[in-house]
Amino acid sequence: VAWSPADAAFAYSTVYTATITLTAEAGYTFSGGFTDTAGIAGFTVNGIAPTFVNNTGTTLVFTVAFPVTGAVPSTPGITITVQPGNPAVREGAITGSLTVVATMNPSGPLLYQWYRNTTASNAGGTLIPGATNASYTIPTNLAQGTYHFYCFVAPAAATPNVTPVVSNVATVTVNARGGSGSTTPIPTLNPVGQVLLVLALGVAAFRQRRHCEKNR
Numbered sequence: 001v002a003w004s005p006a007d008a009a010f011a012y013s014t015v016y017t018a019t020i021t022l023t024a025e026a027g028y029t030f031s032g033g034f035t036d037t038a039g040i041a042g043f044t045v046n047g048i049a050p051t052f053v054n055n056t057g058t059t060l061v062f063t064v065a066f067p068v069t070g071a072v073p074s075t076p077g078i079t080i081t082v083q084p085g086n087p088a089v090r091e092g093a094i095t096g097s098l099t100v101v102a103t104m105n106p107s108g109p110l111l112y113q114w115y116r117n118t119t120a121s122n123a124g125g126t127l128i129p130g131a132t133n134a135s136y137t138i139p140t141n142l143a144q145g146t147y148h149f150y151c152f153v154a155p156a157a158a159t160p161n162v163t164p165v166v167s168n169v170a171t172v173t174v175n176a177r178g179g180s181g182s183t184t185p186i187p188t189l190n191p192v193g194q195v196l197l198v199l200a201l202g203v204a205a206f207r208q209r210r211h212c213e214k215n216r
Contacts, residue, residue, distance in 0.1 A: 001018050001019070001020050001021075002018070002019045002021075003016055003017070003018055003019075004016065004017045004018075004019070010069055011069065012069055012070060012071055012072040013068060013069060013070070013071050013072065014068065014069050015065060015066065015067070015068045015069075016065075016066050016069070017063055017064065017065045017066070018045070018063065018064045018066065019053070019061065019062075019063050020045070020050070020061070020062055020063070020064065021059055021060070021061045022059065022060040022061075023058060023059050024057075024058050024059070024060075029057040029058060030055050030057060030058070030059075030060040031057070034052075034055050034060055035052075035055055036052050037050075037051055037052040037062075039052065040052055040060075040062055043062075045064045046066075048064050048065070048066065050062040050063060050064045051063045051064070051065070074105050075105065076105055076106065076159070076160065076161040076162050077104070077105060077161070077162055077163070077165075078102055078103070078104045078110065078153055078154075078155070078162060078163075078164070078165045079102065079103050079104075079105075079165075080100055080101070080102045080153065080165060080167055081101050081102065081103060082099065082100060082101035083100065083167055083168045083170075084098040084099060084100055084136075084149065084150075084151065084167055084168065084170035085098070085170060086170060086171045086172070086173070087138070087170075087172055087173070088172075088173040088174075088175060089138065089142075089172065089173070089174055089175070090174070090175050090176075090177065090178075091142070091143060091144045091174050091175065091176055091177050092177050093177075094138055094139070094140045094141075094142060094174065095138070095140075096137075096138050097135045097136055097137045097138060098114070098135065098136045098138065098149055098151075098170045098172075099134060099135040099136075100112070100134055100135075100151045100153065100167045101134065102134070102153045102165070104155060104159070104162060105162075106159065108155055108156065108157065108159060109155075109156035109157070110134075110153055110154065110155060110156060111132070111153070111154045111155070111156050112131075112132055112133055112134050112151055112152070112153055113127060113128075113131065113132055113151070113152045113154075114128045114131035114132075114136040114149060114150070114151050114152075115127055115128060115149065115150050115151070115152065116128055116147065116148065116149055117148040117149070117150065117169070118148070119148060120148050120169050120171060121148070121169060122150035122166045122167065122168065122169050123166070125148070125149075125150060128149075134151075136149065136151070138172055142172070142174045143174065144174050144175065144176045144177075145174055146171060146172070146173050146174070147171070147172045147174065148169050148170070148171055148172075149169070149170045149172065150166055150167050150168065150169050150170065151166070151167040152164060152165075152166050152167075153165050153166070153167070
């Protein structure tokens with residue numbers, strides 16, 4: 001038997017063809033119609049019909065194409081497909097949350113635990129009680145400064161070859177009241193708007209002046 005691809009450990013997702021050569025014992029030959037594929041139709045290899053190659057009398061050669069081998073098995077584990085961001089918020093008007101999206105192979109429920117840290121590291125932080133969902137609401141009482149959070153994700157039940165993972169660090173920047181961050185931008189006036197603004201300011205100044213002169 002000769003294999004194509006070469007005789008070696010079988011690979012995933014590959015079709016293998018075996019070339020089988022039968023040799024007759026001394027004094028015997030292959031006859032009786034073994035001259036084409038139809039002639040060997042009665043033979044099967046693991047239920048697969050062979051394809052005739054040649055018959056020299058003393059040797060009969062045919063091939064058998066086996067079904068494609070199995071796909072590469074997926075690696076067990078947890079994958080975080082969406083990491084928490086790095087939002088900027090404003091002190092006194094903090095909104096929003098940090099979120100991770102994770103999947104597990106094999107499929108199963110996951111546990112989440114958020115941590116807070118004093119440095120931009122996803123290790124050595126302090127567990128946040130009750131923060132056990134995929135999303136964590138940013139505390140609304142944070143003062144101006146920088147805060148770091150991360151999420152620990154683990155299988156809800158013991159799963160062979162699956163270990164917990166940790167998200168990237170999420171850095172929350174709290175800007176001063178009225179500073180940058182979640183603020184409403186000041187609109188930019190076009191040239192016409194600028195002219196109208198100047199006129200309005202001029203009229204207001206003139207009226208104020210007349211009012212002051214009147215009251216003297």
